[in-house]
Amino acid sequence: MEPTSGGGVDQRFQPTITFVADTPLRAKRVDINTAATRDLVLLPGIGPATAKRILAARRRRPFIDPGDLIARGLLPTTVLENLRRAARTETSEEPVLRSIETAPDRVLYHKPFALEMHFDDSRSGVRLARLQVESMSHSLDLVREVDATEREKGVKAFELPAMEAGAMNIEASIYDNAGNKDYVSTTGMVYHNPAFAIFWPSERSARLSNGAALLRSGSFECNSNFLLLNGTGTATSLNRNMTWTVRNQSGAQIHAGTWDWGGPLTLSPWQVRTGFWFNFTFPPGSAGFNELQAKRQITIEWRFIEAGTGAAVTDSLTWRGIFGPDVNIIRVGNENFSAAERTGVFNALRTQAASIFNSQDMDIGTIRTYIISVAQAGGYVTINSNGEAEDLTEDWTVQNDAIDMFIVRLYTGSVAGLSPRPGPCDKDAKGMNGVVVESFADSGTNGVATTGMFMAHELGHYLGLPHTNSTNNLMNPAIGTANTVLTNAQGNTMKNFPCFVRFMG
């Protein structure tokens, strides 16, 4: 029996590219990938006709970086330069971080580059700059002082090391002498030359080279996303037929096939094409199913051929049936959660928390959602002490073999989550027998990521992990959105937890 497979394109990946509008309102930022016409025309040099063309162009495909506006004939270079150096406003009370730019404009893999923060100084003077970069090969958190020359120029540059190709998430903050702050986040790209494909397990981190083969409706599913990068100044295309091969742990081929994309995949100069997905389903009786069922890994290889040169563009991922706990999300005071926040909470667990666990061959298994209405929850709608959090988990239990994770919208004090360490296997046991996490899924740029991090951190405690002071470790007591590291020892502790964690295959 053979697996079923297939691919397609959606537009989930969309970078944020912001400019500062020419308006008396301080720091009105306009993202060219999402802004309405009325906001686009606030940008210097952009009139209604250009705004209309930008809207039409981004409907076809989002802009990947500012240079895309020139490459696609929408703006002359001079206008873009003016946008980048948008007239400095009078020095205001608070600093304004206008943009983050790369030098050179296009960053190539294995080549050092710089990231520049362009800012407007404040009356008290910008004193500190913080740059956080998450790329395929680097996790940087750099805090540096800003000197008088940099303040005068309004530019703070960070020289960065050579990186591997792929997307990079960039966050920048500046702080002035009065303790004021401004912040910008954006997505950058490290290009590859020649054309390049990067596959990653769906909804997970692109850093991962492995995926969780999930047993769903009796079959194993191996789902991936990918992007195509053209890091050259010339257009190219990949032939419409892509081949794929599935190999067992010993490297022997067990399945193979082709997929027709319906036409060549064209890549403009310096283009990143995103939103591709390719999924496999291995039914019982197929060789792939048998390997995964036997707790052996499989490798899936994809191979495109570049038209003209005939060069192969390949990538591969390994897949295993892996370990993990099922989790019950229990929304406390359900009516208070907006639809967006409910989705955000689910994605925080399914995407962010699971991605961290994936790095140790773990995953979040089945997520079931339960609700406690405002009337049912009574005083638990807001958690006002750790004792109350403990009582909440004692008073409410879902009778199944999954960890109960109570999501509250308000946990007062400086606390945002709590879990026993380790958690009990008997959910009817006295004392705290579930995890409580405060949701920030509807707040701030990183709300979903932060909530997911808190969820993973508290689940880590439930599965026996103590705090550690190790930098960027998930179990560091002070966590940010870059705390994604789990050591092998931590992974083993969780995998060997005596209950809830099961082999998902």
Place this chain on the structure above:
Amino acid sequence: MTERTEKVIKNRNYRYPVSVVVERPDLLELGEAGARLSVELMLSAPEGVPSRKLRRLRGAERSALRKIAAEEDPARGILLQKAALGALGQVKDHAASLVIARLAQNPEVDTRVRAEAIASLAEMGGEGTREFMLDVIESGQPEDRAQAALALARLGTVADVGLLEAMAEAEDTFVGTIAGGAATTLREKLHLEGS
């Protein structure tokens, strides 16, 4: 002096080894800017900051804590603001009480920030706090009134028992439940006989 740590994480599940680099100057040497970042890092702890650590905050750091409490963070939304409000309550920073009271009464701010501000004021206590809570019960939103009822359980007088019991009867949502619990707590605290 800048402290720089570098390590490389090699994990078979990562496509490439990942270099983790953290670079920090001595933040406490960098005035209000450094103090703010230092306090932000401290407030990012999911299980909260111990009171003894918060009580050690002085000068620029204490001022940064107040500043963070006063407005939503451009990067992390209400997370840091809420944590700062909670921290100010923990250390009973009465100098911040006016700013916190304004937040507690501002209908424009996030419901959770308002509720946290009320909880923070209750934690601080002090002159006028009880009267403030009575005002909130009179005119606030449900979440605010619930927090104010909880505050009265700690700060209230005999006269407030009846008010809380009336709230418990009149309100059929979580406010009523909380007010009922608060009435019981206050009764016990004041050694009053059952109703």
